[in-house]
Amino acid sequence: MSAADPQHIDQVCKAIKNRAVTGRLMVAIAGAPASGKSTLAQAVTDQLNAGTHTEACLVPMDGFHKDNQILRRDGLLDRKGAPATFDVHGFLSMLRRLRARDEDVYVPLFDRTRDLAIAGAACIPTECRTVIVEGNYLLTNTPHWADAKAFFDLTIFLQVNMDVLQRR
Numbered sequence: 001m002s003a004a005d006p007q008h009i010d011q012v013c014k015a016i017k018n019r020a021v022t023g024r025l026m027v028a029i030a031g032a033p034a035s036g037k038s039t040l041a042q043a044v045t046d047q048l049n050a051g052t053h054t055e056a057c058l059v060p061m062d063g064f065h066k067d068n069q070i071l072r073r074d075g076l077l078d079r080k081g082a083p084a085t086f087d088v089h090g091f092l093s094m095l096r097r098l099r100a101r102d103e104d105v106y107v108p109l110f111d112r113t114r115d116l117a118i119a120g121a122a123c124i125p126t127e128c129r130t131v132i133v134e135g136n137y138l139l140t141n142t143p144h145w146a147d148a149k150a151f152f153d154l155t156i157f158l159q160v161n162m163d164v165l166q167r168r
Helices: 006-017 037-048 068-073 088-100 145-151 162-167
Strands: 025-031 056-060 105-111 116-124 130-135 154-158
Touching: 006 025, 006 037, 006 154, 025 037, 025 088, 025 145, 037 056, 037 130, 037 154, 056 105, 056 116, 088 105, 088 145
Parallel strands: 025 130, 025 154, 056 130
Antiparallel strands: 105 116
């Protein structure tokens, strides 16, 4: 089943709607590059927002890519996309603010055509009840990234066969 399969989207939306929390529901959608997590996260957000614009908000982890100048300085440009090439501390700080739900939170987005993160490119308003965060390292056990798991009420990991990932 592909991430964009309507049945899969419905299953995730049902899991989100069945999750009772006080305050804001935080959802992680994780998986390998090309696993379909961005596609699934956007489709789920769109379906949850049918008829409203503040039920669900999407936060891609890619907005926390470090700038190419910094990666070049640190000798990491050829490893862009690896855990060390993201601002994990900034990401965790954003998750704390989103969890608190006491202010609008401006988040960065990644512009693939320009290969850079844009600060404050999206706003997660306080009235947004469900925040869907998607990214590669949300559920890993590596230092600092492992701290992200504590912020999520529901986690989804997309497992895709290696041959499919390589084709994509």
